[in-house]
Amino acid sequence: MTTTTAAATKTTSDDQPSIANDRTWQDAVCTLVDHFVRTEACFSSGELAKLLREQRVDFRFAVAELGEFVKDLFHEGAIEYRDDYGRVSPAVQVPRRTTGRSRTPAGTEVFVYAPTPALGASHDFEVEIPRPGFTPTALERQRFAAAVAQANAPMVASVHGDGRLCIPRRAFEDLSHATGVSIKGGDTVYVEVDDSGDALRVYLESRAGCSAHALSPERGRVRFSAPANLKAFAAGASYAIVVDGDALRIALG
Incomplete structure (x- = not known):
């Protein structure tokens, strides 16, 4: 610094x-x-x-x-x-x-x-x-x-105008405490579609079958487009985020 x-x-x-x-x-x-x-x-x-x-x-x-x-x-x-x-x-x-x-x-x-x-x-x-x-x-x-x-802001994932889903840093801070995993700016997080097909799971540690996305080094958040096996995210939509075990779970239904 x-x-x-x-x-x-x-x-x-x-x-x-x-x-x-x-x-x-x-x-x-x-x-x-x-x-x-x-x-x-x-x-x-x-x-x-x-x-x-x-x-x-x-x-x-x-x-x-x-x-x-x-x-x-x-x-x-x-x-x-x-x-x-x-x-x-x-x-x-x-x-x-x-x-x-x-x-x-x-x-x-x-x-x-x-x-x-x-x-x-x-x-x-x-x-x-x-x-x-x-x-x-x-x-x-x-x-x-x-x-x-x-x-203490609510953990909400929102879809920006460019169609990318944004997960705020607050969610990753909560997940860090829940899992004990340390984080730093620019770290990679891992996203997969839930077995149900109507939710996303996001991890701080590598998982097979997940797509990798970097936390923005200046904001601590992540933004990404819909995975290939999901329909495109609708701009303006928002979804609640919960900590579920070792992952963030975002229900899209």
Whole structure:
């Protein structure tokens, strides 16, 4: 990830970057992310929120909107690790769940960003995030609510004007948590027609007989035309998505 703030960052005595001069909370997040990837460290959006709440009490943000901002960075390919040999690799988004060690309820789904799935799976990510030191304005409450709504949006596949079916990133995030499979931008997903002939199944791991499609690196979604053994998708149509075992199931009937 490259930002102008990171280049000028100075580290504090505990080797954390200073965010004292960052203009916005988004700039501060980028500064912290740059530090973590430069030191090949894992992190979660909760850990970032904790640091911002402790070091910049003047920043007005909700944890949910910070989390969505980090997801956007991830899917845009802006979170990359560089090893000692200069080789660059995109971060992986590792699904985890809280155990209830902090104020966050046990079982809450969290993503850890890491150089490898194994490192992300072993990272100790649970922290106590300080409560905000401000009372949100009406406009801020609307903004915070919009972030929560985005994170919990209904899982719906929609057909675009060009006839391609679009499955949103939210669905793949849910499937990642359900299966424990880590994802990264541009990953391949696998689509097959259900045995019933009136539904699609989409997997994160390779399956025989499936067609392969890449997640868009900038949005984390996938779009594809109807498989050869189905009639063309009708522009404007929409279909509910459910997690069914190790797949997304999209009923077309």
